Structures are given as structure tokens and as C-alpha cells.
Amino acid sequence: MTDPSPRSRAPWRAPLDRTALLVVDLQEAFFEDQALAAHREEIVARARQVIRWAEREHLPIVNVRTVHQRDRSTWTITMLEDDQGFLFEGDEHTANVSELDLSAAIEITKTRDDAFVGTDLESTLLDLDIEAVVVIGVSTHTCVMLTAAHAFALDIEVALVRDAIASHRPELHELTLDTLRDEYRFPVLSPDALCRVTATADRAPA
Template sequence: MQAGFFEDEPLSSRREELVGTVNRLTAAARRVGLPVFVITTVHSRDRSTWTLNMLDDDQGYLFAGDPTTELVEGLDTQDATRVEKTRDSAWFGTDLHLRLKNLAVDRVVLVGVSTHLCIVQTARDGYAMNTRMSVVTDAVATERPDYEETVLQQLVDDRQATLETVDEVIARWSSADAVT
């Protein structure tokens, strides 16, 4: 949910809708006492954190301090824990696993962008870390919508994640089994 991802279509036209949906889910998580994490991508200008395609193209992006790394306007991150990453997966090279283990979290609910890269890779790696993963289909988006349905279906077919809507997640959290 960083500004740089919303500079071009089709994400720019979905920004306001997506922010509202994510904020609704974040508020519901807070009401039932669940932790909220904001995962951002930030790279160094010295190329030390660049991915292979960035190195091959000699073009970095999302540099520390640039406006592109800022969270989109209106996103509610009050009391959220921030984790910075340099790869598509929120698990790779971060302390996310330790933080979730310390909080006894056994299910992660994923929202944000980009579905076909960051969301899917984070879901797959979370599964590999024995964490149940849910992707909230009406709270994710991608600059490659032609891939979205296919990659999400692969997660389901491989039993690496479940797909839910915001309403389904909130209903689950509101049930007697609330904090899962």
C-alpha cells in the first residue's frame, strides 16, 4: 500500500476503494485485539538490496526516503507494527516469523498489493513456515489483473492459502472462535 505502486493503472483507479476496504478490516482486527502489521518494501540506492531484475535493468525503485515508499494517503496504520522488506515475500530477510511466533499468531490475513507478486509469495512462504494464510480477495489488487485469478487459484489448489472476503473475515473474527 505504498504510493509507488499506485502511480499507474490499473492500481491508481482502485486506490481509494482499496484503502477503504483495508481500513475496514484493520478496524475490525483492532476491535477483537488482533495485531496489525504494515509491510513495506524499501531499497538502498547502493544496489545492495536490489533484486535480480533491478540489477539486470540497472533500475532501482522504492528507495528509502523517496515519496514512492510512503504509505498511500488515508491508510489507517495507527498502532500497527511496521516491517520493511526488500523482496516480494514479507518473510524473506525480515523478523516477521519471530514477531508472529512471539504473539502466538497461527493465521495471517493478507491484504494489499501486488497480488501476483508480494501477496502470493508471502502466502507461499507463510505456508512454508507452517502458518495458515488467508488472502482477502476484495482487499488485494495488482497491476496485472490478468494474472490475479490464476495465481490465487493456484494457492487454493496447492492448499497454501484460503480465499476470503472482508465480510467473511470480519464474521469469523466476530464469532465465538474470534481470535483466529
């Protein structure tokens, strides 16, 4: 009988057991934006599909959330210029989107678009012997892009899951994915293609 979901090897060099799923800013606050809210159901469904894949393959899941302090100590330059903070610690909308269960994930909180800046993300991945990350989340042209580029600078391979990544500026979504693919050679996969990647493929006959 033919397997309806053929096993495949990962389109990155690192072994699957050295790969982690990196979830970026899938928080209620970002889906208050109309552009993201309009596609919430689809984005969340695809993110859930990818999370289930990572759980099936027993991969570490690292969940990154943006959280700021009310005393302005963590605010960015533009937040200070606008005299307007957001995503304050303790506010309900800093939570993960309600449809996703990330209770078992490793939690990282950040205050900048780049998830490596001012956090222990790099040391966390190092401690886990991670050589590649699969990235999902928002927004494509800001936090996803800068975090992925920083991973590349650390010699960590990156794969992007197209339909589980989105932007509050849709006109920049495809442009950013194309740039990351062309300039950094990041694989850009559909969730269905990613879910065909399995550790057992490494043991399958060529």
C-alpha cells in the same frame, strides 16, 4: 431481535487470538501504476474495512513495506540488470497509502517480494504466538503470493481477503487467488465475510 451481522467462526483452525493481519505493500509507489490507480478507492476502502475488523478484534497488525537503498546494496537481480532502482529510503512514495492509518501497526521493511526473506517477520510472528495470518495488499501474483506460500511452509495458516488484494496485472489476480486456494487450501474471503468473524463466536452456542 435477529442480529443483522451473524457472528461466525474463522474458516481456519487457529484461534482468533492467535491470528494477525498482514498488510503487504499498500504504499503510494505501487498505486502509481495505472492498473492499480484505477481501483485505488475500492482497494483502500476494503483494506480500511479489514484493518478496522482487526482493531475491533484486538489482533496484531503487521505492516510490510518495500524499501531499498540507493547504493544498490539491496537491489534485486532484475533491478541490477536494468540498472534502475526504486522505492528508495526517504522517498515520499515509499509511505503507506495516505488514506490508511497504520500508525499502530508493527512495521517490517523488506527488499524482496517474499516478506520473510531478509526480515524479522518470522520471528515477529513467533514472538506474538501467531498461528494464522489474514493477508491484504499488493500485488497478488508477486509479493502476496510469495509471502503467503512462505507462511504456509512455516506451518502458519493463511486467509486471503479478495477485494483487499489486487495486482498491477489484473489478468493474473484471479488466477493467482484460485491457485492459492486450490493448491494450498487458503480460504479466500470477502471483506464482509471476514468482518463477521469474531472471537465471541467461539463462545456462542453451536
